[in-house]
Amino acid sequence: MKRVLEVLYGFGYGGIRACIQNYVTYINHSEFQIDIYAYGITESPFKTQFEAMGCNVYLDRENYIATNNIVGFVDKLTKYIQNGRYYVVHAHCNLISAWITLAAKRAGVHVRISHSHATNHLNYNSFKQRCWCYLRRWIINHTATVQLACGEKAGYAMYGNNQFIVLKNGIDVRRFATINYERVRALKAEFGIAENSKVYMNMTRFDHNKNHLFILEIAKIIHEKEPEAKFILGGNFPYIDSSFDEVKAKVNEYHLNNCVILSGPRMDIADMYHLSDCWIFPSKNEGLPFGPIELQAASIPCLTSDTVTSEIDLGLGLIEFMSLKESPEAWANKAMSMSKSHIPFEITLKAFQDHDFDITINVKKLEAIYRGELTI
Numbered sequence: 001m002k003r004v005l006e007v008l009y010g011f012g013y014g015g016i017r018a019c020i021q022n023y024v025t026y027i028n029h030s031e032f033q034i035d036i037y038a039y040g041i042t043e044s045p046f047k048t049q050f051e052a053m054g055c056n057v058y059l060d061r062e063n064y065i066a067t068n069n070i071v072g073f074v075d076k077l078t079k080y081i082q083n084g085r086y087y088v089v090h091a092h093c094n095l096i097s098a099w100i101t102l103a104a105k106r107a108g109v110h111v112r113i114s115h116s117h118a119t120n121h122l123n124y125n126s127f128k129q130r131c132w133c134y135l136r137r138w139i140i141n142h143t144a145t146v147q148l149a150c151g152e153k154a155g156y157a158m159y160g161n162n163q164f165i166v167l168k169n170g171i172d173v174r175r176f177a178t179i180n181y182e183r184v185r186a187l188k189a190e191f192g193i194a195e196n197s198k199v200y201m202n203m204t205r206f207d208h209n210k211n212h213l214f215i216l217e218i219a220k221i222i223h224e225k226e227p228e229a230k231f232i233l234g235g236n237f238p239y240i241d242s243s244f245d246e247v248k249a250k251v252n253e254y255h256l257n258n259c260v261i262l263s264g265p266r267m268d269i270a271d272m273y274h275l276s277d278c279w280i281f282p283s284k285n286e287g288l289p290f291g292p293i294e295l296q297a298a299s300i301p302c303l304t305s306d307t308v309t310s311e312i313d314l315g316l317g318l319i320e321f322m323s324l325k326e327s328p329e330a331w332a333n334k335a336m337s338m339s340k341s342h343i344p345f346e347i348t349l350k351a352f353q354d355h356d357f358d359i360t361i362n363v364k365k366l367e368a369i370y371r372g373e374l375t376i
Contacts, residue, residue: 003033004088004370005081007100011038011046011059013236013265014205015290016092016117019150019169021046024053026172026363032088032370037080039063039073045267065096074103081107088370089113091144095121095158098136101143111372114140115167116149116158118287119309146375151288151311163376165369168311169290170362173352176270176297177345183271191261193230193275200335201276203234203269204283204291206244210235211282211305213243213250217328218280220254222336231256232276234263273298278338282324282331283308292319293357297348301338303331314351316343 006020024034035056038044040063047057058080064073081089081104088111089104091097097114104112122133137160140147147164149155155164193199200222204210212233219231237244244262251260266272279295281304292302292312299318306321313319320338322331352358368374 001031001033002087002370003035003085004090005035005037005084005086006090006092007037007039007077007097008092009039009063009065009096010041011036011044011057012041012205013045015169015287017046018290019117020092021050022169022171022359023363023366024050024055026359028367029054032367035084035086037077040066045265065099070099074099074106077103078106081109087111090370091115092117094118095133095136095140098139098143102139105143111146111370112144113146113148113369114144114158116147116154116164116287118285119153119157120285121158145372146369148369151309153309153311154287165374165376166356167365167369168356168362169288169293170357170359171290171294171297171352172359173297173349173357174345176273176294177299177348178270179274179298180271183268184274187268187271187275191230191232191263191275194228197228197230198226198277199230199232199275200278200280201232201234201272202280203232203263203266203272204281204289205235206233206237206247208243209284210243211284211324212247214282214324214328214331215280216247216250216254216256216260218282218331218335219256219260221329221332223256223259225332226336227259230259230261232261232263232272234266234272236265269294270298273300276300277340278303278335280331280335281305281308282322284324288312297352299343299348300340303335303338311355314355314357316348316351318343 008016037058039060041059042061050057089109090113091100092115101112101114147159148167149164150169222229279302281302286308295302296314296316296318301318303320305324
């Protein structure tokens with residue numbers, strides 16, 4: 001059995017954890033032992049879920065990267081990898097993956113993988129920061145045996161003209177396509193949503209990149225035209241970002257307390273999708289985000305910024321792109337014109353398979369990579 005170590009920063013409600021969890025759920029556990037090393041975190045609501053799937057989960061409270069103690073981080077991780085006798089180390093830390101693949105190479109790991117989950121790796125005004133980024137890219141080129149990306153744009157952003165393999169964030173289409181009507185009714189009761197109220201939603205983490213303040217500008221306009229509409233904003237609240245406090249203040253300023261629901265992070269995301277009529281997703285930048293992909297499996301329309309890669313559009317007529325230069329009123333009018341309608345499962349599944357987002361197919365590709373059969 002080949003031992004695989006997945007390394008990431010944090011272990012919460014974000015897309016990277018969800019990506020790992022999807023693949024761990026479907027991977028051949030008789031061939032691969034998957035373990036988790038998450039740094040910069042002391043607890044996680046997902047730890048028991050991974051342990052139930054047979055994973056060993058190590059949560060390292062230290063974040064040496066934040067204190068620039070790179071030597072300490074690499075040394076500690078090298079020893080951990082050596083003690084675990086891992087055949088594969090899979091780094092999900094964007095350009096920070098350099099230090100992980102370096103530790104893996106020092107530990108003699110056969111398959112060393114860097115993974116790009118974003119499209120804004122080099123967007124720094126600081127000359128010093130940009131130099132660090134190019135150094136990390138150079139280290140990855142010399143220490144990783146496989147360079148992965150969640151999409152074409154994410155790959156070019158992190159690796160430049162170097163070769164990489166695209167492994168899209170596959171999902172279980174049936175999980176999101178199946179509607180639990182009892183749970184949806186219970187959620188409406190929980191949030192006090194009337195049967196005829198339209199629900200607009202965004203369940204991403206609260207940080208400035210997700211652009212929640214712009215969502216409130218849109219909500220303010222929609223509320224004037226659709227007084228019964230509700231807006232659910234979920235996701236966790238990173239301590240390093242002031243966005244959540246700003247959102248709360250703006251809700252009060254705009255007198256939207258009766259229509260904006262700050263739900264906090266949710267474990268029942270598939271049911272939350274079916275509660276919504278339209279997602280508003282004006283992120284400033286993304287890699288290849290999970291939300292819009294899962295929404296299409298659930299037949300929920302999504303209005304997204306054109307900074308998000310067009311790779312998310314599976315041709316089901318559920319994705320609309322708009323520029324962030326457009327006014328909140330234009331966004332509001334477009335969102336109000338969108339409504340959900342059920343798409344037959346067979347059509348949805350074929351679209352996911354045609355666009356390489358079906359987890360049952362993609363996990364076979366990942367298994368080949370872990371065996372060392374698929375490299376650049």
